[in-house]
Amino acid sequence: MTFRNWAFSSSSNWGNRCISRIRCPAPLASSPLGSNCRDPQVSRSSRSVKNMRIGIIGAGFIGRAVARLAIQHGDEVMLSNSRHPRTLASTMVAIGCRIGTSRDAAEFGDVVVLAVPFFAVREIAADLLAGKTVLDAANYYPQRDGAIEDLDTRSTTTSEMVARHFKSAKIVKAFNAILEKDIEKDSRPAGAADRRALPIAGDDADAKRSVRDWLDRLGYDAVDAGMLSEGWRFERARPAYCVPLDSGRLRQKLQDAGTTVAEGSWRK
Template identity: 40%
Template structure:
């Protein structure tokens, strides 16, 4: 990222999406939000819960955004236009959560991480898994200035090293230390029921955990 802040597009205007929007706006980013077609008066909602963010339809969001965050329930993730994300850095902040999404046998039986499943929809998108192992209520409460000894860490995994670097800088601006977790397959550690999910860890603690959980190459 250059000194000029990129435009961040967020799919999902629920609790996660709007919490991220507020943090990004406070950090000086321009934010574009797109919500469910069933959400009524979305402009009014966003003006109240994330003042300064702009509402756009999916096509305009993809056109305007330099980096996209997908923050919708996993069960609704196929409503996101992944096929239009060619060349875009896309942060997959979703989680498969049966109490919310219901049981999805195809996902239960799939050996891939959920972000690998999403990446396969459009291999030309630069998918990075992050932000999913942090609760929406913790995003604003736990954000701290750079250099704080109590700063919480978030992992960044993806098959594109440059995309991971871009997202790591974004994580830092949000108020968290970023830990490079390597390839997208290593994202299993960040999912519900796995070691990093929901845990308050420092950068050194999270780096050690991710090293232990790293999937061997080959």
Template identity: 35%
Template sequence: MSVLGILGAGRVGMALARLARNADLEVLIAGSGDPASLADGIAAESPGAVAVTAEEAARSAYIVILAIPLGKYRTLPATALAGKLVIDAMNYWWELDGVRPEFSDPQTSTSETLQKFLVDSRLAKTFNHASVWELENLARPAGHPERRALAVAADQQEDMAQASHLVDAMGFDPVPAGPLANGVMLEPGAEAFGADASAAEMRTMLNRFWTSQRGLVVARNRDMPPAGC
């Protein structure tokens, strides 16, 4: 897991790059422009990270984090990402992405929509529900009494383990949220989104999601039985 790719050189991408460099990972980061034009800014914001193309980051990295606007997901290099563990750190904002029914459908999560496009990749959902400020300021070593938690959703146990290991290495306590479909628990509007929470507090939030207003709407649209039944 020594090489991490980050697609997206905005504030979130840069914050994640700094955390990864602090964890002694090699970081390849791609923005929307020519890598040469981004190199100086990336060197200043995240020393040691290397500006590359999206294709190069996708092909060379062991794990790839997506930190681009969600509405641009079809521009991702799907072929280069085939076989990779891809971490979805994106959120749907209609003000930025436009009104997109596929992202607001309560029958599915945005990560599941992304998985249908990246059909040959393995997806995990995490980092998206932390604010940029949290990523920039709240990373702590393991065992620190003020260490914050980040939830992780993934379908495969190995992918859950790898994504959780990355979260831990980058300064946060990983909390399993279940399968990728449970990524809906981490989206805007859910209690865990933006929560400055400990691991115990995060587990409590995830456990009561299905009794929340958002959880009841999702469960009804997925034909799930009411919580507790």
């Protein structure tokens, strides 16, 4: 699969329909789409202060799961993929989200979730996310992404590489250390005894604060692992990777990150 067309022009006919005015087909008025299908030009002050617009680049398992969870908690979501938005038409109806190009999603979102394979990151236009708070959910899998010496020698981290590519974005590593099947299932109200914690890392304190607050509203505690350079602590095959943990146990796993676990053990 190639990923060479992420930055579609929002001047396309489909882009104009998606970003300038969303219209619900009449037969779908009672569907989930109907309840989330609004004119994007509505003033944000007319919406709940807590609710956000979430742009998601990547419509795979992680992107769709985050979209569903965000919509369940009152957010407006636009999904995009590497192909034409019309390929997401059935997803739009099933989830109740908006669809558009990757540029549409970037412009739409108060925050943007980057949920693409790691190898595809460099194929996204570097200016696409300028000024945005971006949740980087990518993970490095050599068998899929190809060997990357700087990662194999641990001279950098995946999110530092993402940040170097999107120089003007505020990158927060998040949603990379949870399996797609757990994203909706493990959400819990604040104060629940079995509430799960997710690790985050980033260099911008304000961006991390907004991500932490959003995760809290989605049903997760957030544990700050530090700067992006500390993101290796919850990369693939580390003790904190994709394991359900509360805040205290997650902090311990992040401290004990020097060891590795068996490849794929987190899916058992």
